[in-house]
Amino acid sequence: MSSQPRIVRKLLETIREHQTFCVVGHMRPDGDCIGSQLAMTLALRNEGKEAVCWNQDPLPQKYRFLDPERVIESPKRGKAFDCVIATDAATFDRLGTVADCVQDRKVLLNIDHHESNTRYGDVNWVSSRSPSTAELVYRLLRAGRFAITKPMADCLFTGVSTDTGSFQYPTTRPSTYHVAGDLVARGANLALICDEVYQSYPLSRARLLKHIYSTFRLTDDDRIAYFWLKKADFARTGAESADTEGLIDHIRDIEPVIVACVFEELDPERTRISLRSKSHLVNVSSIASEFGGGGHSAAAGATIPGKPLSVQRRVVAAIRRALHHSH
Numbered sequence: 001m002s003s004q005p006r007i008v009r010k011l012l013e014t015i016r017e018h019q020t021f022c023v024v025g026h027m028r029p030d031g032d033c034i035g036s037q038l039a040m041t042l043a044l045r046n047e048g049k050e051a052v053c054w055n056q057d058p059l060p061q062k063y064r065f066l067d068p069e070r071v072i073e074s075p076k077r078g079k080a081f082d083c084v085i086a087t088d089a090a091t092f093d094r095l096g097t098v099a100d101c102v103q104d105r106k107v108l109l110n111i112d113h114h115e116s117n118t119r120y121g122d123v124n125w126v127s128s129r130s131p132s133t134a135e136l137v138y139r140l141l142r143a144g145r146f147a148i149t150k151p152m153a154d155c156l157f158t159g160v161s162t163d164t165g166s167f168q169y170p171t172t173r174p175s176t177y178h179v180a181g182d183l184v185a186r187g188a189n190l191a192l193i194c195d196e197v198y199q200s201y202p203l204s205r206a207r208l209l210k211h212i213y214s215t216f217r218l219t220d221d222d223r224i225a226y227f228w229l230k231k232a233d234f235a236r237t238g239a240e241s242a243d244t245e246g247l248i249d250h251i252r253d254i255e256p257v258i259v260a261c262v263f264e265e266l267d268p269e270r271t272r273i274s275l276r277s278k279s280h281l282v283n284v285s286s287i288a289s290e291f292g293g294g295g296h297s298a299a300a301g302a303t304i305p306g307k308p309l310s311v312q313r314r315v316v317a318a319i320r321r322a323l324h325h326s327h
């Protein structure tokens with residue numbers, strides 16, 4: 001692999017120089033974050049390194065099969081590491097409570113694919129052309145000739161699959177299929193992954209979907225769609241906030257809709273928004289950044305202080321502006 005980018009060589013050198021590692025990822029981890037964190041940690045352990053893996057939040061139920069030995073743990077204070085590796089985290093703050101627990105370190109590596117990434121590491125591999133961080137981790141491991149075991153192949157395949165919407169998002173490249181194909185050749189268990197990730201939703205999620213379908217709103221000639229998830233909706237349906245991943249796609253996928261938005265009540269004065277765009281002319285990452293958030297051009301989010309209705313008004317207005325500028 002003589003053509004490997006200099007940044008990959010730099011990452012591999014840094015990894016080889018050090019012995020103790022902590023692999024971290026963003027709060028409310030998704031399939032890409034979990035798959036990347038786990039594969040990186042297992043690779044380091046196979047190389048004889050001491051590696052722990054921390055995330056602020058527990059894994060959503062559908063990803064627990066990836067971590068039967070509970071490699072991912074809650075962060076602990078007072079630990080020191082040679083090297084901290086952050087995967088799939090656009091900003092250092094997105095690590096949540098983990099950020100405070102990894103201050104004692106020699107070097108911080110940042111491996112990510114969010115275009116809003118703030119390059120907070122000492123070494124930053126930020127490739128916004130990559131549809132998933134898992135694809136970057138795969139490239140790193142291959143370039144370094146690390147073994148990719150079956151459990152690691154499951155983790156990386158899950159990351160590649162979930163962050164491309166099962167190879168549907170326009171970020172999907174020919175190389176994405178090559179990576180996925182190689183992971184299947186290395187033993188990724190497609191049947192298990194598809195069953196656990198896509199075909200085992202809890203009933204609570206179905207109840208939440210029923211709520212969403214009966215309450216979502218359309219505006220601007222049906223080009224903007226949005227819905228609210230209030231605390232009471234979670235209580236009534238038995239769903240957890242961690243189980244909301246992908247709900248917005250049901251609304252995004254309606255034909256006239258160009259931008260979909262979910263408003264999630266965190267408390268009476270704080271709302272989390274998730275945005276999805278179906279047009280390359282509408283970049284929801286820049287909409288989210290108007291509210292202190294970020295993400296990708298087709299999928300982004302932010303947490304916004306203020307009264308719910310005022311947040312809704314400001315966000316819908318920002319989406320409307322972006323739509324008008326798109327033609």
Ligand SMILES: [Mn+2]
Nearest residue numbers: 032088133163
């Ligand atoms: Mn990702």
